Amino acid sequence: MRQDIGSTAAQDGARGLSNRDIVELTEFRRALHRRPELSGEERETARAVVAALGPTAPDALLTDLGGHGVAAVYAGGAPGPTVLIRAELDALPIEEVGTLPYRSETPGKGHLCGHDGHATILVGLARLLGRRRPARGRAVLLFQPAEETGEGAAAVLEDPAFGQIAPDWAFALHNMPGLALGRVSLAEGPANCASVGLRIALSGRTAHASMPEDGVSPAAALARLIPVLTALGPGGALVPGFRLATITHARLGAPAFGVAPGAGELWLTLRALLDDDLQDLLTRAKEIAREEARADGLEIAFSEHDLFLACRNDAEAVVRLRAALGAEGIAHDAENLPMRASEDFGRFGAVARSAMFLLGAGRDRPALHNPDYDFPDELIALGTQIFHRTLRDLLG
Structure with a gap:
């Protein structure tokens, strides 16, 4: 009324x-x-x-x-x-x-x-x-x-x-x-949930598209990271322990057919009902990304954005x-x-x-x-x- x-x-x-x-x-x-x-x-x-x-x-x-x-x-x-x-x-x-x-x-x-x-x-x-x-x-x-x-x-x-x-x-x-x-x-x-935007930047080395083996491409690492990071936060009921990881943007190399990529980015929003759970989710996401970058000989950098408690x-x-x-x-x-x-x-x-x-x-x-x-x-x-x-x- x-x-x-x-x-x-x-x-x-x-x-x-x-x-x-x-x-x-x-x-x-x-x-x-x-x-x-x-x-x-x-x-x-x-x-x-x-x-x-x-x-x-x-x-x-x-x-x-x-x-x-x-x-x-x-x-x-x-x-x-x-x-x-x-x-x-x-x-x-x-x-x-x-x-x-x-x-x-x-x-x-x-x-x-x-x-x-x-x-x-x-x-x-x-x-x-x-x-x-x-x-x-x-x-x-x-x-x-x-x-x-x-x-x-x-x-x-x-x-x-x-x-x-x-x-x-x-x-x-x-x-x-x-x-x-x-x-x-x-x-x-x-x-309301806590959340943070995580930007993952992967750096390797470009190569001619006819000889990709001469470079270091982040393509495979990006492909592996998308499902693995999403699985960290499957969502579900909004109760303590709730976590959600949402991929919001991905970029790989330059828009050119003659160049094998040497850089890539992945953006995701991490979300949890509690602040401590968000921090744990952020730590785990970074650890996994580092492991994937190391496996392919890539350099990695992180930046955090839009932090909400x-x-x-x-x-x-x-x-x-x-x-x-x-x-x-x-x-x-x-x-x-x-x-x-x-x-x-x-x-x-x-x-x-x-x-x-x-x-x-x-x-x-x-x-x-x-x-x-x-x-x-x-x-x-x-x-x-x-x-x-x-x-x-x-x-x-």
Whole structure:
């Protein structure tokens, strides 16, 4: 069941978004959608957020946090905990398709994960906090950069300015197509898998294609590695011990018929439910690759990319979210949890009691990262409502 937030606002403007708010926030979301920026490039998106936050008069506003991150602080009149609510700024390197009047105006880039909607929800929350501050403690709204690469949360946490907003609690959401529109999925414990991208570079020696024996080709080693590495992570049930290895790219030599190859690359994504299992999977993959390279007289080099730690929901943080959902009459269960997908929010669990929930975007909607995905505007008010109730329960 989803409440009409507009009607709630009519009864108590300080506690709910007005119809005008919802119209303006929808326009803001669509403006972000038109101008997507990739991880680490979110300069203009951050500026738009700062401009939208201005009328809410935050007590402190941090910019350039961990890159292009923005944090707005709304302080209460009495001592209390610091509660952080996080959204993301970045888009994806995917060409958007479709006929939306507000579709991406930047070739090869699109808000196809819904971060434009998440950021808009926090702008809506800022409007409510600007009208009525918490009674105690502090509410911090964090607009995080570079979530899609797994680099943003670490950069924010390592930024010296983060000490000014160090939270006791941290909450986030992610919209989720496949779940009924407006339904919430929430559970304590593992929520998202840990993952890392591993690039394996093999180097030998080229030769004339008529005399391949004069060179050292990585072809055979690549052919052996693909099934062996895939077998390290067969997938299966999402329980402790789950591991998945996915080949994402392979390259061998140059596109020429006269040259036997002397170099090759293999890219794979390694995934596990637990951080320790991911590290073990990574170690084993490297050991196997070294053995295959040694057997064929090849040099080998590794690089790691897009590291995501496992996201685990703190039990007490989940209790707080469930209480807010119950008070607002919003249906919730644990459908689709834990998830194979990774989420940069997991790092905040090291500094605060943290939890993330999924907010249903509709069962028949295109999947996240599909070229025709679009965040449902109906979720702006609902996401704002859930976070606002959580803040009120914790901070008054």
